[in-house]
Amino acid sequence: MTKKQRALAAVEALKQLYPEAVCSLTADNPLQLLIATRLSAQCTDARVNLVTPALFAHFPTLDSLADADPEAVGDYIRSCGLYKTKARDIVAMCRMLREVYGGGIPDTVEELTKLPGVGRKTANLICGDVYGKPAVVADTHCIRITGRLGLTDSKDPYKVEMQLKNLLPPEESNDFCHRLVLFGRDVCSARSPRCENCPMAAWCPGKA
Numbered sequence: 001m002t003k004k005q006r007a008l009a010a011v012e013a014l015k016q017l018y019p020e021a022v023c024s025l026t027a028d029n030p031l032q033l034l035i036a037t038r039l040s041a042q043c044t045d046a047r048v049n050l051v052t053p054a055l056f057a058h059f060p061t062l063d064s065l066a067d068a069d070p071e072a073v074g075d076y077i078r079s080c081g082l083y084k085t086k087a088r089d090i091v092a093m094c095r096m097l098r099e100v101y102g103g104g105i106p107d108t109v110e111e112l113t114k115l116p117g118v119g120r121k122t123a124n125l126i127c128g129d130v131y132g133k134p135a136v137v138a139d140t141h142c143i144r145i146t147g148r149l150g151l152t153d154s155k156d157p158y159k160v161e162m163q164l165k166n167l168l169p170p171e172e173s174n175d176f177c178h179r180l181v182l183f184g185r186d187v188c189s190a191r192s193p194r195c196e197n198c199p200m201a202a203w204c205p206g207k208a
Contacts, residue, residue, distance in 0.1 A: 001203055007151050007167035013199045014179040021175035023129055024182070025049065030105045030130045031097075032056055034115075035065075035090055037122040043080045045181075051077050062103055066094035089117025107131045121157060128174030136161045136168070137177040141184030148188065148206030 001009070015021075024045040027033035032052065039048045055076040059065045065073070074087035093115045097103060105126065106112045112123035121137055128135030136142070138157040142164075146152040151167055152160045168176055187194050195201045 003151055004167055006149060006203065007164075008169075009203065010149055010151070010200060011168065011172050011176050014176065014183055017199060018179045018182050021178040023125070023178055026052065028056075030126065031062055031094075033129060034093070034105060034118070034122065034126055037125050038089060038093070038117050039077060039080045039086055041086070042082060047080060051080055062094050062098055065090060066098050068094075086117065092116040093118065105130065107133070109135075119157075120161065124161070124174075128177075133174075134165075134170035135174045135177075136164045137174070138164070139177070139181065140190075141181045141188075142177050144190060145180050145184055145188050148193070148204060149200065150205040 023033070025033060025036040025040060026049045027036050035055075036048050036052050039051065055073070058076065059068055059073065068091055070084070070087040070091045073090055074083045077083045077086055077090075080086060096115055097105065101111075106115075107127065107130070109120060109123040109127060112118050112126055113120060121139055124135040124137045127133040128137065138161040143152070143155060143157065143160050146160060146164060147155075152163045154160055154163070164173065184190075187197050195204070195207050198204065198207075201207050
């Protein structure tokens with residue numbers, strides 16, 4: 001199989017396994033999703049989902065976060081790790097959204113990555129989930145699994161993103177990345193992949 005054929009086969013296999021490609025982060029609006037994704041850096045989505053309800057209840061609007069003391073925000077996200085940096089980024093991000101973007105969320109990777117603490121992973125997730133644009137979210141699950149499948153050959157998120165953009169149908173790319181997260185937790189884990197339960201084992205170059 002060529003890389004392109006393996007990519008298309010992986011798209012279909014994961015579609016069968018996870019018909020609903022859902023984001024693992026819980027959010028009620030684009031701002032909440034942006035903040036939750038920032039919090040997920042070096043932290044599990046499950047932990048973020050435990051923290052954000054109280055955070056958003058206390059700071060329900062863009063203005064309330066933009067005007068907040070970072071230390072007050074930090075108190076709510078302490079268990080997420082690197083909480084002081086993340087709190088500063090969240091407040092600065094909200095101020096920039098208010099002052100530069102009129103309170104809206106940008107719809108391009110180029111504009112989103114101008115926001116404090118926002119990298120390409122977060123920007124692509126927003127573009128895909130909020131605006132329905134083709135996007136590749138190169139997180140740890142994506143990098144690990146596509147490497148094992150022989151679709152990518154780098155640990156660098158940007159290189160993985162670019163390689164997958166050349167292989168995946170644009171309309172499938174965002175959902176494919178969500179499915180990789182689910183698959184990475186259920187089957188293709190970092191330490192002990194359960195290849196006997198993998199629908200792609202027959203043609204996976206990285207089969208254990």
